[in-house]
Amino acid sequence: MGFQVEKVNDVLVVDVEGQLIVGNRQELKQKVLEELESGERKFIVDFEKTGYIDSSGLGVLVSLSKKVREQGGELRLANLNEDLKTLFELTKLDTLFYIADSRDAALKGL
Amino acid sequence: MAPDLVLDIPNDLASIEEAVDFVMEQCSECGDDPRRLRLNLRVGLSEALANAMLYGNGPDPSKRVKVEVAFQGSTITARVTDEGRGFNPRCIPDPTCAANILKAEGRGIFLMRKLLDEVYFNDRGNSVTLVLRLPPYRGDVGVGGGARA
Numbered sequence: 418m419g420f421q422v423e424k425v426n427d428v429l430v431v432d433v434e435g436q437l438i439v440g441n442r443q444e445l446k447q448k449v450l451e452e453l454e455s456g457e458r459k460f461i462v463d464f465e466k467t468g469y470i471d472s473s474g475l476g477v478l479v480s481l482s483k484k485v486r487e488q489g490g491e492l493r494l495a496n497l498n499e500d501l502k503t504l505f506e507l508t509k510l511d512t513l514f515y516i517a518d519s520r521d522a523a524l525k526g527l
Numbered sequence: 528m529a530p531d532l533v534l535d536i537p538n539d540l541a542s543i544e545e546a547v548d549f550v551m552e553q554c555s556e557c558g559d560d561p562r563r564l565r566l567n568l569r570v571g572l573s574e575a576l577a578n579a580m581l582y583g584n585g586p587d588p589s590k591r592v593k594v595e596v597a598f599q600g601s602t603i604t605a606r607v608t609d610e611g612r613g614f615n616p617r618c619i620p621d622p623t624c625a626a627n628i629l630k631a632e633g634r635g636i637f638l639m640r641k642l643l644d645e646v647y648f649n650d651r652g653n654s655v656t657l658v659l660r661l662p663p664y665r666g667d668v669g670v671g672g673g674a675r676a
Contacts, residue, residue, distance in 0.1 A: 476631035
């Protein structure tokens, strides 16, 4: 379980490996905020290797999206599997985020 | 509820995953809807445990959380009890409304209620019971209940 960060052009892509839950949400938050502090403004959180998100994980994404937008940036999500999509739909967070089916689709126009 | 399984787990968020994995293994052949089992029970139970630890017990490492699980045919009932003072579950705001959707907290009980067939709290508010009804295996229709070994 962990977060891998890589730069693709001028976009910071964070791969969430395993789960995004109450136990590791602060780690994701810290990584993204550090990058935001260093001047990064375009983010993609890639869930291709993610099996599960809990409500705390959803919450940290909401919080990060807000902070990134306040700095004039954008945070997009990519590669949600059907279970994750269900959680976003139930909580109406699919209306809050740009959710792409693939990393390439998320990179377009960012 | 006469539980088939009782877990007594420490008040440590890191113990949630193992506890949920264990319960999921015991339920692996309950009913005939693996997706509902995989998503709905996992999410509901994980949220209940996180709430018990974060809000029920608070940061007290001496407190414990009890998990009781009963299997009745293809119905799974799980009860999560913390040692906290309890709360009023009727005062949970809707996290999907415009005033709350940008908040980081407040989606746990909402998800439990959306994903499980029944969610109810005891009077004190320190114990939540979750019920998930799965379709029976076609081969089990008309046969007595209980989880498969």
